[in-house]
Amino acid sequence: MELGRWGDHLRKSWVVATVLLAGASTALAQDAEAEWRTTSSLIQTEPPAEEFTRYSYVNPDAPKGGTLNSAAFGTFDSFNPFIVRGTPAAGLGQFGGLLWDTLMQQSPDEAGTSHALIAEAFTYPDDYSSAIYRLNPDARWHDGEPVTAEDVVWSFEKLKEISPAYSRYYANVTAAVAISEREVEFTFDQTGNRELPHIMGDLAVLPKHWWEGENARGQKRNIANPTLEAPLGSGPYRIASFDPGSRIVWERVEDYWGAEEPVNIGRNNFDRMTYTYFQDDNAEFLAFTRGGFEDIRQETSTRRWAVEYNFPAFERGDVIKREFISGGIQHMQAFAFNMRQPRFQDRRVRQALTLAYNFEEQNRLQFFEMNERFSSYFERSELASSGVPEGQELEMLEAHRDALPQELFTEEFKLPVFDTPQAQRDNLREAVRLFDEAGWAIQGGRMVNKESGEQFRIEFLGSSPTSEIITGGYIANLRRLGIDATLRIVDTSQYIQRYQAFEFDAVTARFPQSESPGNEQRDYWSTQAADAEGSRNVPGIKDPVVDALIDKIIYAADRDELVAATRALDRVLLWNYYTVPQYFQPTMRYAYWNKFGIPEKQPEYSGIDPQSWWILQDREAEIEEQIEEAE
Template sequence: MAIAFAGAAFAEPQHGIAMYGDPALPPDFVSLPYANPDAPTGGRIVFGETGGFDSLNPHILKGRAPWGVRAHVFESLMGRNYDEPFTLYGLLAESVETGPDRDWVEFSLRPEAKFSDGSPVTVEDVIWTFETLGTQGHPRFHSSWQKVDSIAATGPRSVRITFNQPDRELALIMGLRPIFQKAQWEGLDFAESSMIAPIATGPYVVAEAEPGRKLVLKRNPDYWGKDLPFNAGRHNLDEIRYDFFADGGVMFEAFKAGVINSYREGDAARWEDGYDWPAVTSGAIVKSEIPHQRPTGISGLVFNTRSEVFADWRVREALLHAFNYEFIAQTQTGGRDPRIPSYFGNSVLAMQDGPAEGRVRELLEPFATDLLPGALDGYALPVGDGSARNRKNIRAAAALLEEAGWEPVDGVLMKDGEPFTFEIVMRQGEADFQAIVNIYVQALERLGITPVVTTIDSAQFRERTNAYDFDMAFYTRGLSLSPGNEQMLYWGSRGVTEPGSRNWMGMNSPAAEAMIETMLNATSREDFIAATRALDRVLTTGRYVIPLWYSDRSRIAHAAELRFPEELPIYGDWIGWQPDVWWWQE
């Protein structure tokens, strides 16, 4: 990468940048629309987390770092407005400018931007950060860095990044890179897991960090950006604390006991029937439902197609039929929440019912011979009768398995002299998932399939999934209204062999990659939506995940003193909302 002084730019600096069109907020905006600029400061919020951590660097592959460090200690050149699909406004950078084709982007640093130790943020810090993350950071940074031709200082407070291939999202991605202090890492191995508290620019600093027990973040009273309009009504709480627990059941009891004061409830049945203890009935604990318009994402049991047993799509389709969703959902949640229909369900980006039409079909047809059944003609998940036996779907599963070459021999499903068996890897402390798997195992045994369920701790689970050393595991991937380069990390073919990607299923789909490329280079919102809907079809009909349920709202129980603005962002309870715009009021 070149580091030099580039020539002068001939573009107009802007206060923000949008993926399509212009930013919604004017240069003189007072605050983000979902923040309360008059919110008081003080108080604290206490979250519960399962598992633990052994690192304070969330931007490398090694180690397990708590989410709170990434979200509240680090900052980027620009920040997101979560009331727009994908628009950034100046944070560490006071302005941004791009070439007409977005083949380069230039950021100008604010002169007042400082690290938590009071030292100024320099262009040198920015350049070092970009190079280091791109070469030694987590693999999620690598693919976009490979699209960078050069990074160059254009002045004492400005830096330009030039790209080597078309990708309209790159300008925004570069604006979201966390910025490190170069001096802190001199003589240290950046890629090694470490409990060194980072010196960063965010509103909070690490006050306490005990692996496996707690993380305490304190609001920095000298935070450089506290008077920015972008930050008005944000970062109001004096303390953000995360307590860690062995499993979800213990964590919920800690909430009931008052150890935690904010709890996201994932069980719709318990939300309705299980909140009857005195703190709730007295009003000390408030139940808030936060609607959203973001995609469902995907959550469920993922097939690792690197395993020979799951390489055949008919086997995956058979096991989708064998998963008695209606019965399981009724047993676990009372069937209160709907099933995830597709990866981008519940949003404008979702695949439409029936055959592919118009621009979506036009995008997919060149790959028709490689697409699985349903991608062009229409597809829906198997539906059971709700009974425990699920007879119709079990018969359909047996027929698909026979078609794929599996035959029952004395009650055992066999192929080429080998029984059908595979390993389901579970993380300790996930009792709800364990109950789901128990029901599923019983159904599979009726087909002559004998799964082996292995329960391991969080560290082992991370190591094995990073190395794709599993047959089936629980998998969750959140998706936004602005999918982009991260989709290659999720579904790209490099993840078939490159460790640490989000492509746990091992999919290798030229059609999916082509749809992602079309999304990245779309010049209109219409083309972008068509490409995403086409990608949704490829993913869903790939039969890579047995999906569970989703909710179109978050359910948060919290101390009555914890408040939030009435106006909600389109993303709802998402990154940048809790605890970012919450406050404490006695």
Template sequence: MHLTVSWGRWTGWARVLAAATAAVAAAMCASPSWAAHAYAQFGDIKYPAGFDHFDYVNPKAPKGGNFSLVAPTQASSFDKYNPFTLKGTAPPGLETLVFETLLEGNFDEPATAYGLLAEDVSVAPDGMSVTFRLHPKARFHNGDPVLAADVKHSFEVLTSKQAAPQYPAFFSAVSKVTVLGERSIRFDFRQPDAELPLQVGKLPVFSRQWGMVSGKAKPFDQIVTEHPIASGPYRIGKVTPGRDITYERDRAYWGADLNVRRGQFNFDRITYRMYLDNVTAFEGFKAGEFDFIESYISKDWVRQYRGRKFDSGELIKATLPHRNSANFQGFIFNTRLNKFQDARVRRAIGLAMDFEWMNRQLFYGIYKRVGSYFTNSEYEAKGLPDAAELALLTPLRDKLAPAVLTQPVPVPPTTTPPGSLRDNLRLARDLLQQAGWTLKDGQLRNAHGERMTIEFLDNSPSMGRVVTPLLRNLEKLGIAANYRVVDYAVYEKRVKRYEFEMMSLALPGRLVPGSELRQFYHSSLAQVEGADNLNGVSDPAVDALIEKVSAAKTRPELVTAVRALDRVLRHSHYAVPHWYSGTFRVAYRGGRFVLPETPSFYRPEQWALRCWWSR
């Protein structure tokens, strides 16, 4: 199994709001102050002020009924209701269903968002601040109004040391927050950036009263089992520890008639069922214990998702095309360890994986090889850098390996003829020797006589069938590798402390890469416990290119900056790339639900939660 670092924790609750004029992004530093119902990073706003609903929903969808789905295996248990702190595990669905943000995005526009908790957004003429005016009807579940003081409180605790480190990093571009009035608040930026109004718009907002005891606030990292005081369409309902959690629709939900909410969140109750492994979960699905499941294992999809119940229509099996940039998924190296600090060693290990054999023998030919950190998108670097990329890379020449500027971007090795595994292993042997590792008596050792050993860490044995053939190939190079499966609590603790050598990781693809890149690759987070820079990437060229991504004011500028970043990361061989699918594979209970005519091409679970309704 691979660890999935989910960008949904940012985008699940809100895909963001903002402002209006068509050329706002490019003209941020020159245009006068403005205020509007929406904001677009690149100026492309689809829905006008006063629009009734998003096109992909049914505004007349009836409310009622129940919907249940399976929790991710890594969330088979939870011990807190605060998803924003480092320690512990929060239940699935909490951010999407219970918390809200200032701005709300949609399935049509990846870089545009509309007002949710904030009914209006105003960007300063110089792009150095954004001001939000809160909706006068916005209410928390306890009936209190959502005020600017609550927004400031949410920001301050989320950017404190009491919150998980990705939150301070995510909002690091904000220099100051000022309450201008009861329902008006301004965020000042350290520098202008067209993405920052969207980024601030993703701030999850909760009440100052959450965690208050006898009029005194508990430290945020000690708010654990107290139910959140938030404003979303659902509240936490019945909970059976270790088995399930149910969210109940708030019948007094303040935003039910908003255009960004109309036709959405139609079920009275949403339940996540929890299982220890994928086999048990699928058996539970067939037995009618829940309604919706997404399949991630090709063997299961081909061999298990069939039979009488599927033939009769009691269970529906569907393959949905998607438009996402593919997740980056791979076996990653902990480059904090001396043995993985040489890129030649990392490349050599990658040469030992025979994807073509795996795809034939294990995956039923379903997958394609991940070739980039931005596979299946316009951001993927190809061939030699073009003139626009060179304009960004050349000033960084002294920080780059010469190959970045002079050689085509690396692509994963192949065993398709005329290529072969034997040839790949010969090249791997040569690279290891160049890096100071020599094969002696069948064992790969360095100049100090230390043997090359690798531990692949996992919390589920499901990846074992993939790792095993790789281990055999590594053995041919004299590398002693093993696959270790540990309990999820142990796994999570080790990962947060970077106590691993190699592990499987999936990073979500985004239609508009931006601030999340800092989370995954910036050197400032390489040594911060619990951060998302799990590789330990610490490269000044990468840092500089992340800043170029953030500074992009037009889509062409963004594309060029991300391609340059992709090129540098791939030349460093930080991971052994896995595979991806161009479709979602889902199954659900037939006859019980009505699906909108326009499907979501981005996240099937979010589409179901937000847009389906009961018959």
């Protein structure tokens, strides 16, 4: 489990000053004044009463020092997280990670909000046709060189060229132009997309002079290739050392340019952050119980949480269990069947596969009844569909009535429930009926195609023994239907490669969402993304109705329209049975070694921000001594 990115870090708020804008674009020049924003929100419609000076939950006087030990799963072979090839090291990410700052920083405390970082402010016209970002004059690379508008333009152009994620995320951004030494204008191929000016703040800014330079061997660098040369960054940490594939150590940058920026006050408190890689989840847990390899662990296994925290360090109080509550969306986890393969393209087949998943039994026998079932792709938010469609949502769906399941308009969507033995029989019987309608029949105990005689097969792809827990009961029920269902566990690198290339029958997929969905929905569900390697459209959805509803979300004129469009999309995804929803933990369960100072409150939206924690160095020394004695 990697702790390199805590929380989903979304966005919210608004902002401050109004100044004259000289040298603006044609669209902006029509206004005598332009509003420069230091905070951007896609949810709030009114500016806050006070200017943002720091996150409210942090300790601004938190001391610096100590080491945060973390575990990562699998391996790594690259420090370039922007390309499909290679597996990037822990601490890196497509939107900067620990190494590169972005124009704005997504807030862990408020949904749909970003605050100034490399960009000290931004502005845009009323029709959302462009945006200008003004850089902070203090922004510096770790070699002391200033971050320039030229760096921003180069980063935008290169990332759109080499990164499928950036290419889709910024598909409607046509150009980035340096209009002065500190200002960059982004132009869009459309108007009315209120999200575009905002999401430009997510751009990771990279050092053009480093990537276009030469390495120690005199070879020219190429950002389109994997690399194990530690890149030059601008963020709070730099790579100190590493063992390829097994360990990476990050060190805090003492003269980090942004240390006193509001988003960083009281955060980035660890002098060193180490990630040790494990190939097995059980080995990782044993290393955690021993100490020195993983200091903070999000416990996703309900069985471990319930019965396995009885090791010596826990019993003597050196390890603490604590549940955090997130106010954000629960991120959908589901079985995704590869609709690029013909046998999964029939909706009746996918509905039958949904009827075979017995969540209630799995929750009772394996999860101590501590998990809850997903019923929406936007679980626990106002974006989740419920009941039957009405109002604006109904109007949007009516436009596609002939292309939608008719029960969508008259029935509340409900997943099958296995609460009695009779319910199990009824659900499996209905699954057999649906298979029969779709051209499959049970012959000699095997579910076969009526025309070809080929047995229906599903191979679930996994990367750890945990996959056996997730799929075990489901596979047993599928076999009762005569389906040849199996699980194949492969090493992490192969799993990632096959997952990104869609070389599987079925996988467990996650679809993290924000409370302000927008352009990223194309990467999740659009026809365009279905065959784009590395996209998040894991099931391979190609549905004109889904494409149209994504556009409704992106071009929503206000929050009410956005909510209605998202509920409509949610409803269409559910009723088409594009995935089989699994389960979630209602609280965030963490265990950690008792060496931290922790703010009294944690962020309401993400639920936890360990970057706001700090090391109690006396406790750290005591724990290290106890670990040495135990060895």
